[in-house]
Amino acid sequence: MSAEVIRIAGAGPAGLATAITLARAGRRVQVHEAHPTVGYRFQRDLQGLENWTTEEDVLDTLRRLGMATDFTALPCRKGTVFDAWGRAYIVRSHAPLFYMVERGPGPGSLDSALLAHAQGLGVEVRFDSRLDQVDGPGVLALGPRTADAIAVGYHFDTSMRDGFWVICDDALAPKGYAYLLVMNGRGTLKSCMFTGFKQEHIHVQRTLKAFERRVGLKMENAQPHGGVGNFRIPASAVSGFHPVAGEQAGFQDTLWGFGMRFAIVSGVLAARSLIEGIDYDALWRREFEPWLHVSLINRALYESLGNTGYGWALRRQAQVGDVRRVFRWLYRPAWYKRPLLPWARAHYRSRRHDASCDHVDCTCVWCRCGSEYA
Numbered sequence: 001m002s003a004e005v006i007r008i009a010g011a012g013p014a015g016l017a018t019a020i021t022l023a024r025a026g027r028r029v030q031v032h033e034a035h036p037t038v039g040y041r042f043q044r045d046l047q048g049l050e051n052w053t054t055e056e057d058v059l060d061t062l063r064r065l066g067m068a069t070d071f072t073a074l075p076c077r078k079g080t081v082f083d084a085w086g087r088a089y090i091v092r093s094h095a096p097l098f099y100m101v102e103r104g105p106g107p108g109s110l111d112s113a114l115l116a117h118a119q120g121l122g123v124e125v126r127f128d129s130r131l132d133q134v135d136g137p138g139v140l141a142l143g144p145r146t147a148d149a150i151a152v153g154y155h156f157d158t159s160m161r162d163g164f165w166v167i168c169d170d171a172l173a174p175k176g177y178a179y180l181l182v183m184n185g186r187g188t189l190k191s192c193m194f195t196g197f198k199q200e201h202i203h204v205q206r207t208l209k210a211f212e213r214r215v216g217l218k219m220e221n222a223q224p225h226g227g228v229g230n231f232r233i234p235a236s237a238v239s240g241f242h243p244v245a246g247e248q249a250g251f252q253d254t255l256w257g258f259g260m261r262f263a264i265v266s267g268v269l270a271a272r273s274l275i276e277g278i279d280y281d282a283l284w285r286r287e288f289e290p291w292l293h294v295s296l297i298n299r300a301l302y303e304s305l306g307n308t309g310y311g312w313a314l315r316r317q318a319q320v321g322d323v324r325r326v327f328r329w330l331y332r333p334a335w336y337k338r339p340l341l342p343w344a345r346a347h348y349r350s351r352r353h354d355a356s357c358d359h360v361d362c363t364c365v366w367c368r369c370g371s372e373y374a
């Protein structure tokens, strides 16, 4: 074991994946988590671990990266998507399109599995420990820094069968989508919107009514829940000497907000950069920057569709048949997509500007959180 302790700020998937990779390489690791549990901001949120960006199954990818996969993961091969006029389209795929997982501190959740794995490897996790400064070697994995999109709705108990349902309608979720996920008697209902945040309550109420009407939504013990997502392709994901992993760096699928896979992969890469002394920026660029570019292009295209365009896209995918194949094509980097990148960059701008440095231990003179502005 190397004697020097490596500190990680944040016990989300990015921070825990970093910790696991470092501990497996024999490093001493300390994770600092601001909240009393893992997954605090999610509680019992149901989320989708996407399985379309690579041919390899995402659970095999996680195992190959040395991550625990002993969390509850429901393979989702068939669901229903509605257009704005209530027309239903069945989406199905041969291999799982995504795995439904639970977030938060509960048994079987993704966060609990990663935490147990890290602790089993000897990682020290300090809860209620907000890091304002990272001295010495460390990794920053603090989660989103601003709201480029928000997902707002409810968690609840339900007698509905397991499954997923989606509505593409700008009146419910402007430039985004409304969704309902059910697994093992628990449900998550969300309006995931990319604009119109000030009307979030109206969008949530419309989403609720639409799912009641279309699929007979039944909620018991409903608890309001919401969160933010940050999408950005950074010029550099190194802050001072520290690699920045996961959503703190802005790594996330810009089209629909699938960030867990990027968080874990970037955490592994951040650890490797420390273990092997490799440039972290070079690592993440090689590993997934082309996918970030394509997701940015997809977002710009999606935003220009509107309700009529969403309906057209749903009809087209129904003709192809296997929706995972459609998504594989949609997300695959290709030379003929590259000319769209400047247009997509101009069309989509993260609300997060580099006005602050995003350092945990800011001593910069130039940024907004620094002393010059204070």
Ligand SMILES: Cc1cc2nc3c(=O)[nH]c(=O)nc-3n(C[C@H](O)[C@H](O)[C@H](O)COP(=O)(O)OP(=O)(O)OC[C@H]3O[C@@H](n4cnc5c(N)ncnc54)[C@H](O)[C@@H]3O)c2cc1C
Pocket: 009, 010, 011, 012, 013, 014, 015, 032, 033, 034, 035, 038, 039, 040, 041, 045, 046, 047, 048, 049, 050, 129, 130, 131, 132, 141, 142, 143, 144, 151, 152, 190, 226, 227, 228, 229, 245, 246, 247, 248, 252, 257, 258, 259, 260, 261, 263, 360
């Ligand atoms: C409502 C919602 C639904 C989503 N659905 C999906 C989905 O279906 N599929 C998908 O792939 N992604 C989804 N995402 C995105 C995904 O959850 C995130 O991209 C992912 O959790 C990012 O992981 P992370 O480790 O980078 O950040 P986080 O999971 O946010 O973890 C960061 C951790 O750092 C801690 N922290 C913050 N500041 C400090 C500090 N100063 N000191 C110490 N600790 C600190 C936080 O408490 C937190 O535990 C969703 C997001 C939201 C909000």
